[in-house]
Amino acid sequence: MNWRSEGSAQRTQSLESQGQECAQEDRGEDVLSESLQLLQIEVECEHQGQEDDPAGGAARSSKNVQRKQRHWEKIVAAKKSKRKQEKERRKISRAENPGTCPQHSKRVLKALTKEKLLEAKHSGPRLCVDLSMTHHMSKKELSRLAGQIRRLYGSNKRASRPFWICLTGFTTDSPLYEECLRMNDGFSAYLLDITEEDCFSLFPLETLVYLTPDSEHALEDIDLNKVYILGGLVDESIQKKVTFQKAREYSVKTARLPIQEYMVRRQNEKNYHSEILAINQVFDILSTYFETHNWPEALKKGVSSGKGYILRNLVE
Numbered sequence: 001m002n003w004r005s006e007g008s009a010q011r012t013q014s015l016e017s018q019g020q021e022c023a024q025e026d027r028g029e030d031v032l033s034e035s036l037q038l039l040q041i042e043v044e045c046e047h048q049g050q051e052d053d054p055a056g057g058a059a060r061s062s063k064n065v066q067r068k069q070r071h072w073e074k075i076v077a078a079k080k081s082k083r084k085q086e087k088e089r090r091k092i093s094r095a096e097n098p099g100t101c102p103q104h105s106k107r108v109l110k111a112l113t114k115e116k117l118l119e120a121k122h123s124g125p126r127l128c129v130d131l132s133m134t135h136h137m138s139k140k141e142l143s144r145l146a147g148q149i150r151r152l153y154g155s156n157k158r159a160s161r162p163f164w165i166c167l168t169g170f171t172t173d174s175p176l177y178e179e180c181l182r183m184n185d186g187f188s189a190y191l192l193d194i195t196e197e198d199c200f201s202l203f204p205l206e207t208l209v210y211l212t213p214d215s216e217h218a219l220e221d222i223d224l225n226k227v228y229i230l231g232g233l234v235d236e237s238i239q240k241k242v243t244f245q246k247a248r249e250y251s252v253k254t255a256r257l258p259i260q261e262y263m264v265r266r267q268n269e270k271n272y273h274s275e276i277l278a279i280n281q282v283f284d285i286l287s288t289y290f291e292t293h294n295w296p297e298a299l300k301k302g303v304s305s306g307k308g309y310i311l312r313n314l315v316e
Contacts, residue, residue: 017263114156117191120164125224125290128199129279130210131232132169133242134176144234146179151280155189159287165192168199169232200250203227210247213275215254218261222290234255257285261297273308293313308316 096138129149134142149167156162171177172194180187195202208231211219222228231243247254256275265273277285285302289295296311303309 002206009085035313057109092107114191116162117157117159117164118162120162123224124161125163125183126166126227127163127283127286128166128168128229129230129232129245130169130199130246131167132198133231133246134174137176137234139175139179140219141234142179145176145232145279146183148181148234148278148280150184150187150221151221152283153192155284159291161287161291163283163290166199166202167192168197168202169196170194171196179220185230199227199229200252205252206246208250208252208253209251210243211256212241212243212247212254213256213277213290215256216242217253217255218258219255220258221293222286228286232279232280234278255256257292257299257307258295259299259303262312266305266308266310269307272306275307275309277302277307 013162051116129152137145153165156165158316184190199208207225207227208229209219209223209226212231229247231246233242244254257277259275281302281304283302285298289298290303296313300311
């Protein structure tokens, strides 16, 4: 499957090529317009003063207007010259470095990110965060989960090939929703789906793959026809095989990250080893693998040293 259609690529290139020039020209035009408006206001004030004092104010007003006009003309000319020089500098830079990515304005970057995320909704892999198990979580646990959701969404926005995210079993009157609004700026404007429906009723069961460390099957690849599910739990509230048992209850396939296949336990003072990761760490692994198709690189991205594992090839 081609990730981007030809039309989408053309739209992206158009945004990239036009965005910088538009932003630069808009700023220049704003400065010029503001300067001329200020000059016009001052000229009108001088004329008003001349009308109020026609005998003594005419000569003085005329000189003041001319002086201010010359001053503003110099400013406007300097701005135009600076914009022209900057435009020439960018032109030369692009010619000398054709492969260099230009710096975009925030407006253009936001538009490009929005376009990528909306494309993922139609042609990208889908990831559900199952939030139907949060009713027994403490305020501290909910805060940690809200933070993980923020980091997961941030990683997805930065990805060159993003997933489409769906928060399922998520009610807008829940303590978790309130915590997400409190902790995450702009949460209500996130480009993702939020639904009260359970993931098992939202998608065909044969398309679901529940990712759980208790599964016997290692995840080998990411299938665009599948919907991957992460259990919305944090370390303090994890109970043995909760997500695995929930998947079995609905006869849904399960998979675990291939940590055992590509990593080995590293000796440490606490003799601590864990394959349980936060949802944003799991997502970082999935996202990196989807872009690189390299499990060692992906696992290195998401499995921190504190989990007690190290890549097998580093040991060898």
